[in-house]
Amino acid sequence: MNIKRSIKIILWSCLGLFLAGCLALATAYGLVSASLPKVDTLADYRPPIITTIHSDDGTVISEFSKERRILVPIVRIPRQLIHAFVAAEDSHFFQHRGIDLMSILRAAIKNVMAGGIRQGGSTITQQVAKSLLLTPEKKFSRKFKEAILAWRMEQKLSKDDILFLYLNQIYLGHGAYGVQAAAENYFGKNVEQLSLAECAMLAGLPQAPSRYSPYRHFDRAKRRQAYVLSRMLEDGYITREQMEVATADNVAIHPRNNRQIPGAAYFTEQVRRYLEETYGSETLNTAGLKVYTTMDVGMQQAAQLAVQANLLRHDLRRGYRGPLRILDTEQEVAFLAEQETQFPQPPEKGSLVEGVLVGTRGHNAIVRIGSLTGTLPLNKGLANKLRVTRRGTSVKKVKERVISVPAGSVLQVKIEQSSDKNLLLSLYQEPAAQGAFIVLDPHSGGVKALVGGYDFTQSQFNRAIQAHRLPGSAFKPLIYAAALDKGYTPATIMLDTPIIYREQDEDGTEKEWKPKNYAESFTGVTTLRQALAHSYNVVTVKMLQDIGVGYAINYAKKLGIESPLNRDLTLALGSSAVSPMELATAYCVFANGGVRIKPVYITRIVDRNGRVLESTDPADFPAGPAADQKLIKQSPQRVISPETAYLVTNLLESVVQEGTGFRARALQRAIAGKTGTTNDQKDAWFVGYSPKLLAVSWVGYDKERSLGPRETGSRAAAPAWVDFMQTVLKDRPRHEFPVPDGIEFRPIDPATGLLIPEDSPNVTIEAFASGTAPTRYTLETQQPQAIDFFQLDMENN
Structure with a gap:
């Protein structure tokens, strides 16, 4: 009886516990259930996804994401x-x-x-x-x-x-x-x-x-x-x-290509900054935007390589700056022991490593890298400027650009050939100078390539856009364009002769300024074309004095120069700092026939649902853009006549064919361009264009100092421009600059600037805007029709 009763109690207790558990579970469910998120939200699953940046052919060149x-x-x-x-x-x-x-x-x-x-x-x-x-x-x-x-x-x-x-x-x-x-x-x-x-x-x-x-x-x-x-x-x-x-199955692991196009970081960073400013960081990194840009991948890579190769050549001309550091015997042993664990296998060909100079053997320096031995030929590259001395001696300059370094010096070297037995090395040092390079389609404004420095990982400062440097003679075409619209012609006779300008300071002290040419000599009588081809400073100063500084400044601003400009005659020599992008924008006006356009990086932005947010194509917004959509308008504006634009281009062709831009002749194409060099060679420029493509090359030090003797725009900047153009124009069709209907060609005597019979021995066929060609022949006068600025000054006084 007691057993039955006990069983009943146990059963009822279990049932009670079960019901209590069910009640507790139901209560918990009721309490928790109301606070739970709605499952329905999963139907609109919108997780963070990557934003991709695409080149002009759709290639993914970069991506941004949190996840x-x-x-x-x-x-x-x-x-x-x-x-x-x-x-x-x-x-x-x-x-x-x-x-x-x-x-x-x-x-x-x-x-x-x-x-x-x-x-x-x-x-x-x-x-x-x-x-x-x-x-x-x-x-x-x-x-x-x-x-x-x-x-x-x-x-x-x-x-x-x-x-x-x-x-x-x-x-x-x-x-x-x-x-x-x-x-x-x-x-x-x-x-x-x-x-x-x-x-x-x-x-x-x-x-x-x-x-x-x-x-x-x-x-x-x-x-x-x-x-x-x-x-x-x-x-x-x-x-x-x-x-x-x-x-x-022997599964092969293939690490993902990080989708960062080599050399494209300066361009993609410019795009990233715009996206972040416009849409915010959260949208940039989570919303899965597809951003289509104007970048041409081939041009971008060619531009970066051209800048780097050019800076390395310049660095080679300047010579070796010295070892990274010098080790005593104890430090050397510790350094090499640490390297043994770092390099159990020989470093790969092309890699940059540090090695210890231990001595010489014949015409080679011997360099240790861990347990490996490398040979560094002393007759090649930077090592040609290296002299090896015994341990304990100091680093010192032997003669110009030649330096002696002792054994125990730590050198940065590049692996040219790699094997277990021996390494073939070349001496390397990071270039001290910097460069910038911009490539534009002058007709659409599309930025096809942008390089802001030697290496983005070392410096994110974008010199192509953020730096403002003196353009030197690269500014002269803007003055010449202004003069052409003031009645000058390519055949106008000028006097390249000395001139002195005097002015008084606020305290009454009189100062003199004697502008001079780079060669520190004067040519005398010259045409406007010859003056620009050979970049005569004095002629440009005299011309600026004639047309007026205020007029020239306003003219430069309508071409696209936004930086403040000096209101004095030094403006003729590029004494006002501008960015490379400003100069590129101004030259585009000459290259495209007189129309000012703004540089464009982005052509289309699409959200994760395929909805167009921004576009340069009005067809993407058939009914017009909505409040959260944007039509990227180029708004081209004609600022000079087609005739003036062509005449400047034609003059700049002479710079290439006859003057300081001679390096560009290697392309054997229609090329217009201008070099630029500032005082003490602190800045070197080359701005040039073909009928379809414009590029700007700049070289200089971030902390302004001389690039070195004879490091002009022709020598320091133009080679990068030529390297780039040779690469990208190699398989492209040849074009000539189109000639507007309002251009006339006449036979001219370059000594007088007047007409001359076409069968004369010294005839030059010159281009003129309609109605501006001379009407007299050179036989009617024996005196050059030069502008006498001394006489002008006397008449003005």
Whole structure:
């Protein structure tokens, strides 16, 4: 009797506990349920995705993101990849309704036996709920919420919908979120191209992406892959033969191309700054914008290489500056011992490393790199300026650009040939000077290439846009253009003769200014064309005095110069600082026939849904742009006549064919250009253009100092321009500069600037705007019709 009563009490107690548990669970559900996020929000899944920057042909040149994620629809994800993740993470995924009680129980038992948390029992659905709807805190309350949300998700979403969320959201190591980003990261492929072995390796990552990283721990990744394949076999997704083939597959890891085009950093940084200023950092890094730019990848790479090669040549001309440091015997032993661990294998060809100079052998210096020995020929490159002395002597200059350094010196060297036995080296030093390079389509304003310095990783200062430097003689074409619109012609006779300008300071002190030419000599009678071709300073100053400084300044501003300009005659010699981009904009007016345009970097911006936010094409906004859309207007403005623009271009062709721009003749094409050199050779320029392309090259030191004797625009800047143009114009058709209808050609005597019979021995065919050609012949007068500025001054006084 007592036994029966005891059994009843136990049963009723169990029932009571069960009902109490149910009531508590129901109460907890009621309390928690109302505060849970809506599962419906997952239908509009909008995770952070990368913003991509594209070149003019659609190539991805850069990307910005917080989480590197590329959304892929479930139909693109191969079933074997899905099966691999399901087998590894949630083998009953296709059977349960969000919660797998058996997996939870099994995980609980294992954790109890292990004395801590070793295995989780969360389903794929629960992982999605945790990732997208909850915080990552490790509490029972969170697990309870996770289970409720997982059950709700299974009611609202299909299995494929849940897999789409899971496989695009999950973190798989090395900055990759989702299977597409991971496939690119580890195998350099799209998900559709993955083999079974690769699928299994990816599916092994979620448990511990860093522990099973194929980059860092390939053996561990292989063991985890084998586990995934065995689970796929057990669940019936693959056959034993498929498993064995996949296990034996020698998976090759191909690190993702980081999609940063070499040498494009200055351009993409300019685009990034605009996007951040316009849309904000959050949108830039999470909204998945597609930004299409004007950059030509080939031109960009050619421009960067041309700048670097040119600066290295300049550095070579200036000579070796000396070792990085000098070590005593004890320091040298420690340094080489440390290098032995750094270089267990010989450094790769082309790499830059530090080595210790230990002595000479014949005409070679001997350099140690760890346990390796390198040979540095002393008759090549920078090493031609190097003299090796015994340990303990000091570094000193032997003669101009030749320097002696002692044994024990640490040198930076480049690996020219690499082997276990010996290394062939060349002496290297980072150029001290800097350069800038801009390439524009003068007709559209599209920036095709932009280089702001030798190396973006060393200096992010963009000298092409942010630096303001004296243009020197590169400013003269703007003065000449202004003079042509004041009645001058290419045949106008000028006097290249000495002149003295006197002025008084505020304290009454009289000062003199004697402008002089670079060669410090005077030519006498010369035509305007010859004066520009040979960059005569005095002629330009006299011409500026005649047309007026105020007029010239206003003229330069309408061409695109925005920087303040000196209101004195030194303006003729480029004494006012401008940016390379300003100068490029002004020259575009000459190159395109007289129209001012603004430089353009971006042609189109599209959001993640394919909606156009900005575009240069009105067809993208058939009904006009909405409030959050923008038509990028070029708004071209004619600022000078086609005839004046052509005459300047024609004059600048003479600079190339007869004058200081002679290096550009190597292209054997129609080229117009102008060199620029400032006092003491602190800045060197070459601005030039073909009928379809304009480029600006600048060289100088950030902290202004001389580039060195004879380092003019022709020598220091023009070679980069020529290198670039030879590369990009090589396979392009040849064009001539178009001649406007209002241009006339007449036979001229260059000694007088007057007409001359066409069969005369010294005839020059000169270009004139309609109605400006001389009407008299040179035989009618024997005196050159030069402008006498001394007489003008007397008449004015």
